[in-house]
Amino acid sequence: MDLQQALRTSGSVRRFTAEPVDDATIYALLDDARFAPSGGNRQGWRVAVITDADRRQHLGRLMQSVWNEYRQHSDVTTAPFAVIDVDGNPSERPTSAEVPPDVANELIDHITEIPVMLVIAADLRQIAMMDNDLDRPAITGGASIYPFCWNLLLAARARGLGGVITTFLARAEPSAAASIGLPPTSAIAATIFIGHPVHQPTKLRRHPVESFTTIDRFDGPEFRG
Secondary structure, eight states: OOHHHHHHHOOOOOOBOSOOOOHHHHHHHHHHHTTSOOGGGOOOEEEEEOOOHHHHHHHHHHHHHHHHHHHHTTTSSSOTTOSBOTTSSBOOOOOOSSOOOOOOOHHHHTTTTSSEEEEEEEEGGGOOOTTTTSSSOOOGGGGGTHHHHHHHHHHHHHTTOEEEEEOHHHHTHHHHHHHHTOOTTEEEEEEEEEEOBSSOOOOOOOOOGGGTOBSSSTTSOBOOO
């Protein structure tokens, strides 16, 4: 597939057919994805291929609780789990003594049936966190992990597969760690699901370049080609 076409038509896939994806194909996806860039070329990603149904169900239950909470707060102006609100103040999410009811989720509801489930961890010993000392949550370490995750999805797309990156399990990391043998020096960065898509979305809607690009300063004039 033409690279530009792949970049502009690779939407997230959350529904998969029952057609399996064999180990050789999973290996090939990982083999392509490993050429992603990373800080110092340290390649600090680690991947667990989750095949055991009971383990998947356990992780799915953890993800369900996070999804319920996410949906509970999805009607507020600020994105759920955002660290600051629309005015730049520390975000305060509504709290409730009641446990939110389960909300349907295509991935979680069928977690034992999806052909490929990968948990991606970041080896924190291998990642330079350049903004670690700033007075806000650090985010720059993701630059050494998420290109690998996106390479996985592009590699899948090139083979007629589809997939999606999720981060719900990261919020439940303390409860998930023992189940997946997560080392204390690592952190869950993403969970990726891959399979043969029921439908591959290709007509994607995104904001135009002018809406997010300015000249010289972030409050400068719009950049136009």
